[in-house]
Amino acid sequence: MFITSEFTTARNLFPYNDIHKWLSYGHDGKHPGCDEYYFGRREFSFTLENDVYLRYKSFKSASALEHAIKSCFPYKIDIGAVYSVDPDKRHAYSQTGTNVFTPVERELVFDIDITDYDDVRYCCSGADVCSKCWPLMTVAIKVIHTSLKEDFGFKHILWVFSGRRGVHCWVCDPKARRMTNEQRSAVAEYFRVYKGNENNARKVALMGYSLHPFLARSYVDFLKGFFEGELQANQSIFSTKDKYDKILEMISYEDIQSELREKWEKSANRSSLSEEAISLVRWEQLKNTLQSKKHKAPTLRMCVEEIVFTFTYPRIDLEVSKQMNHLLKAPFCVHPKTGRVCVPIDPNNCDEFDPLAVPTLSQLIEEINSGGSKMGVDDDDDDTDSSLLGKSIKFFRSSFLGPLLKSCKEEIENSYKTKIGKSKDSFSW
């Protein structure tokens, strides 16, 4: 799918210095409190041609990283955890005692893939994505981002397009990086609502007499509006029998199912309305019926919400988030199958993000050839604005990297001051 020569361009355009700055978290050696070996303890992994996979690669500097990538020719670069010792040198340490090779820091990460929504999107399936189903990702970003900020208090969150059909999230606060597997698991479970497999028709079961405040806020601020607006317009989830049968099965009360089924079968051919309009009418009918009958069984209490959640609520890949040693693709890689660059997404403007408008490798090469931008990306170049990739780099630096590094430097300074203060107070002859 990809041409080797084109990929050389990808490796030339990769922002080594920015990535290095990010993953150093302020440990650039300029302050006495810095840990100059910090970056060198981070694991990278390379995927080469023919799917050869190289793990536990580590580098002392940005240039070492650049050099390795330009000589190994990986098609994909993954970022792993920061370990207790240099991953490259891990075999020198035994697995017992104090010098154990173990992860000590890692961003809290999330991976949302649209193929996990195949049972609720009718326009595409599998690896495809289009403007009709991408909004599912948009709403997922909004829900998760809001919760990470408001509920968990995280501040340094990076959202990245995965290059084809999903999004990744990197939470980079110091607190997040130090979370244990158990804590990561807890956050992932907090976000989990959909529990589906082929054995159950009702994959979202909302118990109790009200929604948890997090779910309630998500529903009111994002999910309800999305379901009744954009989703219906794009997917018309009630317009055909196949489609609406699936929804009717989520209602755990046979009588209601039959009642609605009958009504809709009768009206099937008579209407001259558009698919979307039919769908909306039926949704209203369903809501009304459930409203009047919900006292009949506890499982009907929040059936309307359950349906909305089934179709719209984020479905994260739990395994990715739970373990510190899980590897995740680096931002600004080029996706080998689509040629698109894994650019950051602005969570505050994610409605405007169009996965089909993301620069591809071919476009970047053309831009270079026509003299529109230089090879490589300079650190302090104000002209980067105008080039295809430049906008993304600028956004990465100003919205994410800048504030992150500022806060990291403060932290390093403070903990250094504390350490000095402590050693001043205690002295021994």
Added chain:
Amino acid sequence: MEVIRSQKRTPSNDTVSNPKIPLYLTAPQMEVRLEEFELFAIDRLRVLKGVSDGLARGRNPKEMDDLVDTLWKEHMRDPDASVMLNKDIISHFVLRLVYCRSDELKKWFLSMETALFRHRFRLQNFEAQRAIVGEFGLPYKAVTGAELEGLKERLGQVVRSLGQISPTVEAVYYKVPFEEVPDLVASRRVLIQKGFAFVAGSQLVSLVVTQFRSHISKALILTNRKWTTTIREREKDRLTPIVEALSTSYLGPDYSQSTEYAEISLKDIDQVAKSSFPLCMRHLFEKVREDHHLKHGGRMQLGLFLKGVGLKLDDALAFWRAEFTKKVGSERFDKEYAYSIRHNYGKEGKRTDYTPYACQKIILSAPGAGDHHGCPYRHFSEDNLRAALGRMGLSSRGMEGVMDQVRNKHYQLACTMTFEAVYGTSCDAGINHPNQYFEESQKILKSKTPPAPV
């Protein structure tokens, strides 16, 4: 802790400035009278058994709170608060010695002490709970005033989302970094805001109880070590016999004096065994008749039971002799077995009138190869138990209920259910002694038979 013989007690200076519930973190440095050593422990044991009973009957948390309150007031109260606290601490540490000695005992003690702690904690008021949380060194701050007001609505939502129809928010909430309560976060049982989880007092109980449980569990292991290496030997003439007796002590009527209803004669014994014996004794009795022999454990368990049931010494001797001589001959019987039967009736040696075993003791026994004593609900395989219950006349439906209790290790409840199925009546008190089973059974049967014509 120093145990002394009856001397005037020196007032203890070590009562800690008032945690309402001591955490038993270190053994108290005080002097304890020998009598108190045993009596305090027995009183606490009554509380723990009451707790055990309540849990086995499936009491909900609120009911357990009330039960613990009642039990504590009944057995552990003293007008002098410092005396009450001392009793609390001393009794706990004595029972640690008693219950550290086997995995089964440890498990029981740990469960009961943890449950006791949990419900005593729940009964405390806000300040006391806060103080206890502080004692554990858990740095959680309580949320009050305006901050709490601002959260009330969403806290109510959390409560409703957990299945409670009315959004009654608790009085106490703690602000805890979300990282410290992963299970509450994962199940969305708390409100989270800006990195902090708002944990209700009742949820905090879990955290505190987990700490308590973990501490006691470790302590029991250490205590066991000390017991086996030093204490047991050193105290073999003083504390050890008390400690050993305490773990099997049964706190109900001891059936050592048989009552009017319970007198049976040798000619009736087979019929009575079939109609009124609990399964454990039925089995032993059938085996004696079948094998003409029983090993020591069985002889003790059945023999003492028969004594409790009203079999006189002479009749007992005749019964055992009739069976055993079929196998071992009359001379050997007199030499090897008659003595111990007489011993059981207090006619030999120490002349202690031994008391029939209670269920707890029987359940804890360990029948080996060739033994038939113990509790069938515990010691029989499922198949054998079903067969035996079938012979007692249980229907397959009745059996399921019993088997269910067995699977949940509620052996006495299983026996109670059997009783209820056999006699068609409910037994609210629950069976905890084979002789109780017998007496209750006789009461029912006698009330059904018409009086003999005059």
